[in-house]
Amino acid sequence: MPPKLQRHHRASSSLKQQNKKHKSLSGKKLAGRVAVKKGHSSRAAGSLSKAARVNRAKQLQRQARDALIKKRRELPSEVPHIICVVPLSERIHTRAFVRRIINEEEQMEEDMINSMILGRCENCIYLGADHGDVRGTLECAASADAILVVMASPMLDDTSTTHDDADMESCFSFVSSSGKGQTLLDARSIEAGRVLDALKSQGCPACVMGSIWTDPEALMTEMTEKQCRKLEAASDSLARRFFGSEFGEKLPWKRLDASKKSAQDVSRLVQTQLTKMAGREPAWRHRSVLLAESCFRQHNYLNISGWIRHASMSTTNLLHVPGAGATRIIQAQGIQISSLENEESLYMAAEPDTIAGEQTWPEEEEIVNGPVSDHSSKKRKKKLHLESEYQAAWNFDSDSDDNTENDQDDDMMETEADEKTQEKRRKYEEDLQFPDEVDTPETMTARERFARYRFLESIRNSEWDPYESLPRQYAAVYQLPDYQLARKRALDESQLQGHFPVGRRVDFRLECCDERAAERAQELFIQKKMLVCPSLHRHENRLSVLHCLVRAPALNIEQDSKIVKSKQLIRVHVGYRSWLARPIFSTPALSGKKHKFHKFIQPNESCIVSFYGPTTFGPAPVFLYNIDQPSITIASGTLLDVDPSRIILKRIILTGIPARSHKRKAVVKHMFNNPEDVRYFKPAQLSTKHGLTANILEPLGTHGHFKVALSKSMAQSDTFLLSLYKRVYPKLPPLCDSVMNVTTDYQHSQQEEEEEIVSSEGLIASLI
Structure with a gap:
């Protein structure tokens, strides 16, 4: 039997061939990508049950609300809350209403009649304007923390002296069903509706409250206690329906009367609503505002004190003071501010560049001579033939371009004012019926009358140089290269440079452009007792x-x-x-x-x-x-x-009617008065009201008739149109x-x- 062979172990070589592994299609797509590590919270949230996820969302919401409440409560307690009172009925006198609810029976001073401030109570400042005053209400609401909409309690007509139970029952049922009637005053007047529409357009603050005002002096003595309770229930139903339709179902509202509790209820309600609605102001109010409570003038300087509102204020920005315009902060809290920090100028207009290529500012000779007289204007017209016709046309006054317009704003008597109103109404109706259509004047040629106009084949695609023949006022105008980029940079700069936080009381010394500006600001403060001074971002005084x-x-x-x-x-x-x-x-x-x-x-x-x-x-x-x-x-x-x-291009349309037409040829009349005008406007293309196009061939006769070549055969009732354009400012x-x-x-x-x-x-x- 042959002997067994002995096995020898050999270590595997590192140079062993390794075949390429198989890759799927998904593996090829994911090749080279770096996996993003997900946080532990996302894994945990995915594994949570539905109830746990709902609970976690509520906790995050509560944390965000607590942060806003903490931010609101960090403000000093002495910062007053501004409440704007908006009456909805003529029966509510704003100033008397505020004095009744705060129990202020003192006699009104003469200098407080036109004041914005109506009263102070419970760390609240009440502002407001008269019923129906849109501009005054918007001015008060612009700086208000809350708006108090006051609706008068509906009552029976004062003309009726006796009221039986049947009449009362019918009135109560009518209020509950429709909310208004002939025997009851409406929930709001027409003037109040305009005020509410303007407030919504401007953007109301986050806190809006409603109230029903019941004046005890206006209640009828003949009414029984049962009737008073029914009337109160009917008014509550009307208020609930009205406030719900105007501001939403969640709007809080209170019943106010002449008692000390009313002012306390308003103050408590404002505090509660401001805490809930913290950080929900309109976007346009996200800028620093100084609510001035004192203002004194010294030459061209103003010493002003007040509260910082809405956002932190920077001393490097200009401050707009009503009546004085833009002012510069030169001293804050007794500390002098370096002039190097205030780079913005107090003057808006730019200095004209006399060597600019398209300069339209008056020349030195024109400034010395002053207005051109009739004799000098004749001499000037003789020199116009050396220029081009288009340049010569721009040398005339821009206000004499239209035979139907007159832009003079001279003082007129009452009869002349009535005639002007009637003329405006006539032009308005004429513009609605025949927009942009004008007639060629008989006293002058069309080429002279419309020399500043040009023909455009397409208002959308045709070229127009935006810097050609600008008016002289444009020499004082600034142009930002990129408005959106400049806006973003200015807002970011103001947020980073906030020196004084919201809610702090400050004392500023402001520099005005002249003494008259400072005097106007002081007079306006004496009249209104309060000034709303917004901070200006960079470039906002140009x-x-x-x-x-x-x-x-x-x-x-x-x-x-x-x-x-x-x-x-x-x-x-x-x-x-x-x-x-x-x-x-x-x-x-x-x-x-x-x-x-x-x-x-x-x-x-x-x-x-x-x-x-x-x-x-x-x-x-x-x-x-x-x-x-x-x-x-x-x-x-x-x-x-x-x-x-x-x-912005102004269009005028010259019209003409066909005298006769045959196939694709026609003769046009009543568009021009002489053949020279026909030759002048020959390069322009005509159109018709039925959508055809036409080209001028040649003039006929001496009365402005001319031949045209049509794109299609036309109807005899069609009208020829010639559209001309010029730029307006x-x-x-x-x-x-x-x-x-x-x-x-x-x-x-x-x-x-x-x-x-x-x-x-x-x-x-x-x-x-």
């Missing part, structure tokens, strides 16, 4: 062109005051600031850089309002008021953009420099000062 998206309410036949014409003098309210302006209106185009001009604000339609004013970083509410009736809101909206290069209002601190080194003539830039006092006086 003159520019603001564009706002607004919407006008429905227009009744008798409301001629709401018919607002372009370049009409009105008051605009943007955020915390307000000033006079002469805006222009345009269409809110979704695409394209050119926008169509409107002569009037159309009711129930949105439009863009453009006007001169200080740069403002949104969001900011916008309101337009009439000069003659400041309590009526013309339109309301929000700030859209700040851009002087926005192109807003106007500076009279005495408006004082509001914007627009001052220049040029000395204008007396006539120019009355029309455009009148004095260095104008815009500050109206900037409130």
Whole structure:
């Protein structure tokens, strides 16, 4: 038997071939990725039951609420709460109501009649305006912590002296079913409805409360106790229905009367609601505001004291004081502030560059000579032939471009004012029926009358240089390269440089641009007893062109005051600031850089309002008021953009009718008056109301008739249209420099000062 072979063990070599492992498709997709380690909390949350997850969500919500409550309670206890009182009925006199609930029977002083402050009680300051005063109510609500909406308790008509049980029962049932009737006063008046709509458009604070005011002196002595209880139940039902429909079902409301408990209930309710609604203010109020309670003037300086509200305040930013405009903080809490920290100028207008290529500021010779007389204007017209026709047309006054418009705002008698109102109504109705259509004047040629207009094949696709032939007011206007980027940087800078926290009382010494500005601020404080002074971000004291998206309410036949014409003098309210302006209106185009001009604000339609004013970083509410009736809101909206290069084009349409037509040829009449105008406008393309296009071939005769070539055969009832465009700009209002601190080194003539830039006092006086 052969011997067995001996086995020898050999260690495996490290050079053994290793074949490639198989990879699935999912493995190839995940190759190279780094796995993200999930936190322990996410794993635990996924493994929790539904009840545990709900409990955990409640705990997180409670922790966030406790943090907000702690933040609110960290404020000093002496910081007063501002309450804005809004009455809903003419029977409620705001000042008398506040004095009754705080039991203040002292006689009202004469200088307190126009004051914003109505009374103080239980660490609360009551502000308010008269019934139906939209502008005054918005001014009070802008700085208020809470709004107290007061509804009068419904009562029987005072004209009836006796009331039996049947009448009472019918009235109670009527209140419970409809909430209003002929024998009961409405829950709110028409004026109160306007105030509530304006408050909602501006953005109410987080704390809104309702109340029913029962005046014991107005109760009827003939009513029995049972009838009083029924009337109280009916009024509670009406209040519950009204407040629920206007502000939501969760709105808290109280019944108030002339007792000490009423003021305590209001103070307790405000404290509770502010604790619940902490941190829920409108976005436009997220800026530092100084609520001034004292103001004294020393030359061109103001010594002002008050409370910091809404956000921390930085001493490097300018402070807007109503009546004085932008001011600089030079001393805070007795400590001098270095002038190097305050780089912003107190003057809004930019210094014009006389060597700029597109400079439209008046030349030195024009400034010395002042206004051009009739004789000098004739000499100037003789030199116009050396220039191009387009440049010569821009040398005429911009206000004489339309034969149907007159932008002069001279003082007129009552009869002339009525005629102007009727004329405005006629133009408004004509613009609705025939928009942009004008007639060629018979006293001058069309090429001279419409020399500043140009033809565009497409308002969307045609080119238009935004810096061509700018008006001279644009020399004082700033333009931000990127508005959104500048806004973001300015807001971040203000948040990082907050020196004084919210709720602290401060004493500032402010520097005004001149003594007249400081004097106006002191007079305004003496009148209102309180000033709301917002802090300005960087660039917010620079003159520019603001564009706002607004919407006008429905227009009744008798409301001629709401018919607002372009370049009409009105008051605009943007955020915390307000000033006079002469805006222009345009269409809110979704695409394209050119926008169509409107002569009037159309009711129930949105439009863009453009006007001169200080740069403002949104969001900011916008309101337009009439000069003659400041309590009526013309339109309301929000700030859209700040851009002087926005192109707004005004369109005019020349119309003509076919004298005769054959196939694709026609003869047009009543568009021009002479053959020279036909040759001048020959390169322009015509259109018809039925959608056809036509080209001018040649003039016929001496009365402005001409031949056209049509794209298709036309109907004899069709109308030829020639659309021409020119760029329009807003106007500076009279005495408006004082509001914007627009001052220049040029000395204008007396006539120019009355029309455009009148004095260095104008815009500050109206900037409130």
